[in-house]
Amino acid sequence: MPPNTILILGGSYAGISTAHYTLKHVIPSLPSPDSYQVILVSSSREVLCRPAAPRALLSDTYFDQSKLFVTIEEQFTQYGQKFHFVHGRAKHLDHTRRVVVIDEITQTTTNTGPVHAELQLSFHALVIGTGASTHSPLFSLNAHGRPELVAKWKEFxxxxxxxxxxxxxxxxxxxxxxxxxxxxxxxxxxxxxxxxxxxxxxxxxxxxxxxxxxxxxxxxxxxxxxxxxxxxxxxxxxxxxxxxxxxxxxxxxxxxxxxxxxxxxxxxxxxxxxxxxxGTIPNTSFIDESLLSPDGRVSTNPSTLRVDKAGPLVYAAGDVSDYARPAVHILTEAIPVLCANLKRDLLAETGEAAAEDRVFKADESETQLVPIGRGKGVGAAKGYRVPSFFVWLIKGRDYWLGMTGGTWSGKAWAKEV
Ligand SMILES: Cc1cc2nc3c(=O)[nH]c(=O)nc-3n(C[C@H](O)[C@H](O)[C@H](O)COP(=O)(O)OP(=O)(O)OC[C@H]3O[C@@H](n4cnc5c(N)ncnc54)[C@H](O)[C@@H]3O)c2cc1C
CATH class of the missing domain: 3.50.50.60 (FAD/NAD(P)-binding domain)
Known part of the structure; x- marks a missing residue:
């Protein structure tokens, strides 16, 4: 096993994007790339196109289920042994010892339910992307992943x-x-x-x-x-x-x-x-309170996306972080910045002259598209109000399901930006 683990917690927009970007653009540019590996830990084996949940919960006929839920591990076979997936939940982050304790699910299908084991993972660098849960179980892969969500949809x-x-x-x-x-x-x-x-x-x-x-x-x-x-x-x-x-x-x-x-x-x-x-509930119960902001999210430097209080090479993005409001378009712009600073910090360790930090500036414009039923919608983009037809065309038709596949497979991250 390569000695330096870049550990990523959470397998959704933040975690999966960071993993692809790191494997494509960060590790290959380091002096000894073979000494790094990425481990992605997620409590769900699958990832959900979450924006589609308000329609998906009503009937399986609205969306192609093989696109709605995608198996995370299959999206990373392209990287061979550089990538490892762990199905489990981070239950304790010891940021001083730089270890995360995982409640790993080693088998899901047994007569007595899932089989659990405790796993301790030391990290060289850590990215926290464990997102946020919803009060209603209908909208997210809360604790037990797809089987739990599908059962809830059925009951509803x-x-x-x-x-x-x-x-x-x-x-x-x-x-x-x-x-x-x-x-x-x-x-x-x-x-x-x-x-x-x-x-x-x-x-x-x-x-x-x-x-x-x-x-x-x-x-x-x-x-x-x-x-x-x-x-x-x-x-x-x-x-x-x-x-x-x-x-x-x-x-x-x-x-x-x-x-x-x-x-x-x-x-x-x-x-x-x-x-x-x-509202949502940040998935931070495994993190020391000293690293959290008053609203329970991870206190993150909004410019560099480092978690300054957690020690070197620790970062956070997405709904778990207090860097910006929760939105996929903001998160998508944050990933290249987080990864540029990760690369900068890893290169600096090898003795290379440290580059300047890349600075993130969250898009605070009036931007939000909200479908209303299957034919209408309201919204604004970059401060401009957009017509109902535009909202339907861009989002309401499929809640971005067609575009999300590229994020999961890494195609969306083919170029360094
Ligand atoms: C119903 C709904 C509709 C939305 N629609 C839109 C929209 O149209 N446009 C938009 O921009 N945004 C939308 N959002 C917000 C958007 O979904 C989030 O910004 C996005 O999902 C954040 O991604 P994330 O990776 O940070 O976290 P999440 O998507 O919350 O994923 C976190 C992942 O971490 C895993 N996890 C949790 N705890 C642990 C742990 N302890 N250890 C390991 N893994 C863990 C979870 O299983 C999950 O897979 C919507 C949100 C909801 C709830």
Whole structure:
């Protein structure tokens, strides 16, 4: 085994992209490339095109399942022994000893469930890309990967068929997209001349504490989203928080439990299904608190993407990091910067004159595309409002599933940028 391990935690947009970029452009440019290997650890064997989840959860017929879920290890056979995949969960990072303890899953299919073993991995360099989990298990490969997610989708689909009322909490893109997809799937569309669906088969309520939907975008765009949702049988309740849900694990452990949703305006809504579609929980429970920012993400230098407090050659990017807001286009721009600084730091160790740090500047422009159902959408790109047709064309048709394959296979990272 090569002595120097570049350890990457998390097998999704951040981890997979960093692994390809490192294997293609960092290791080959070092004086002794054979002395480095990449180990990628992920709690799921497969990666999910996560933006597609709001539609994918409704039916397997909407997407080619072999593109929606992709086996990580198969994407790296091109690198031979330079790459190793470990199926497991990082459960403790000892950044002073530079070791990560892994709860490795050595076998998934046994009569008594998965077989676990403890593995200790020392690292020369570390990239943390363990992302964030969602409150609802419908939107991500939370702890147990694809089998768990598919089972949750199945349970939800069965309950959805008879649901007369659904309450969704969260006025960001996940809430809006989920409401739109559910609305069109269950209710169809109102006629051209109707501004809203008069008597939808399923009453869908989207609750947001904001004054408008989609806070990253200007209010007028959120208002257009609201009007599109109305045509799909979705009522939007604004400026109101979900204060309590009974039972309190409805929409989570009790995924399909009927519930009472208590709102901050004093109203209580009955829900056959409740979906918490607000916020995320950073996957950082294995990291020492001293390395975290107050919101629980990894405290990362936003310019260099180093985790300065963790010692040399430690980096973070993606939803686990506090470097920027969670978005794939921002993450995609961060990977070449992270890897340039990794290369710089590794070269500096070999005695080469250290290059300047490459500096990351997160795109803070008004950029977000939000499909609403299968034919419409709202959004802006680089500060310009874009028409509904554009949102459908770029994202709403397939939620970028067609483009994501290149990220997983490494083709998107063929060139050093
Ligand atoms: C429903 C939904 C829709 C979205 N739509 C869009 C969109 O349209 N456009 C956009 O730009 N962004 C979108 N996002 C945000 C986008 O999905 C994230 O920014 C992106 O997934 C972040 O990638 P990541 O690699 O940082 O983390 P994640 O995608 O969260 O992946 C983290 C990976 O790490 C693994 N992991 C977790 N803990 C551990 C551990 N302890 N040890 C080892 N492995 C671990 C997980 O299994 C997972 O595979 C959406 C998010 C959601 C939830």
């Amino acid at each position: 689909r069965t309950a959805m068929a008879d649901a007369k009322s659904i309450v969704i909490a969260g006025g960001g893109p996940t809430g809006v997209e989920t409401a739109g997809e559910l609305g069109e799937h269950l209710n169809g569309k109102a006629g051209w001349l109707s501004s809203k669906m008069a008597s939808p088969k399923c009453r869908i309520t989207l609750v947001t504490s904001g004054t408008d939907l989609l806070p990253v975008l200007r209010p007028a765009i959120g208002q257009t989203a609201e009007s599109y949702l109305a045509k799909l049988g979705v009522e939007v309740v604004k400026g109101v928080k979900v204060e309590d849900v009974i039972p309190n694990d409805a929409g989570n452990e009790a995924l399909t439990a009927k519930s009472e949703v208590r709102l901050s305006d004093g109203e209580t809504r009955h829900a056959d299904l409740y979906i918490p579609a607000y």
